[in-house]
Amino acid sequence: MGSRKRQSWRPRCAIAAVLLSLLLAAPVRAQTSPATVPIVGLCLAPELTLIPEVHTWPKYEPGENAAEVQRRFEQDWAARWREPVSKAVTVDLLRRLILQRDQAGLADYRPDLDLAGLEWRAITMQTVRQSPYLVFEATAADLPRVNAILRWLKIYCLYDVQRGAIIRVTLTIVGERDE
Numbered sequence: 001m002g003s004r005k006r007q008s009w010r011p012r013c014a015i016a017a018v019l020l021s022l023l024l025a026a027p028v029r030a031q032t033s034p035a036t037v038p039i040v041g042l043c044l045a046p047e048l049t050l051i052p053e054v055h056t057w058p059k060y061e062p063g064e065n066a067a068e069v070q071r072r073f074e075q076d077w078a079a080r081w082r083e084p085v086s087k088a089v090t091v092d093l094l095r096r097l098i099l100q101r102d103q104a105g106l107a108d109y110r111p112d113l114d115l116a117g118l119e120w121r122a123i124t125m126q127t128v129r130q131s132p133y134l135v136f137e138a139t140a141a142d143l144p145r146v147n148a149i150l151r152w153l154k155i156y157c158l159y160d161v162q163r164g165a166i167i168r169v170t171l172t173i174v175g176e177r178d179e
Contacts, residue, residue, distance in 0.1 A: 042088060045172035046097050047151075053135050054156050054170075057124035060134060066122070072164045073136055074120060077157065081169055085155070086115045089171065094143070094153065097173045109144050118155070132161040143173065151175040 045051050091109060118138040125134050136157045143151040151173050158168040 041166070041168045042085065043168060043170040044093070044097060045170050047173040047175065049172060051156060051170055051172065053124060053126065053133070053158055054137070057126045057135065060122040060125040062122070069134065069159075069161055070120070070122070073122075073134070073157070073159050073166070076159075076164065076166050077118075077120070078116070081157070081166055082115045085169060085171070086113050089113055089140070089153070093171070094173070097153075097171065098143075098151070113140055113153075115140060115155075120157075134159045134161055140171075145178065148178050149175045150178050 050056075094109070118140065120136045120138045122134045123137045125132060127133070136159055138155050139152045140155050141153040143153060145151070152175070154172050154174045156170040156172070157166045158170075159165070160167050
């Protein structure tokens with residue numbers, strides 16, 4: 001009975017090895033456009049999506065070192081995130097974020113983003129396992145008005161204060177009815 005159990009795993013391992021080798025040997029399609037290259041840590045949140053760290057965390061109350069934290073955040077944004085995010089924002093990406101019924105307003109829109117001049121502000125903060133995390137927010141672009149709704153492309157960055165690094169960037173659309 002003991003040898004039977006030992007032998008039963010061998011066919012499963014052989015099948016797994018064959019499947020893994022086929023997967024690894026599959027041709028990899030080259031991506032020609034830098035805008036199609038996925039950015040690790042870039043999240044897309046469609047319009048009207050709840051973003052937990054933005055909508056549920058406590059409001060940020062600036063402390064003694066707020067200016068230093070802001071400076072470090074902006075350095076990390078400029079060094080590692082600004083260029084890849086600006087290349088990633090295309091009309092097709094914006095269409096994926098906007099509600100289906102309102103996409104007609106983007107027909108002639110071409111985003112012209114200057115992500116170097118964004119005005120960042122810390123909006124929420126949470127401490128997880130004694131490590132503080134901040135969420136910074138910036139408005140990247142005004143989008144065309146559709147059906148009496150004003151919309152903006154918002155960028156939210158989840159920032160690890162202890163490490164001094166942005167760990168996630170979320171792009172979303174925020175809107176409000178124009179009364």
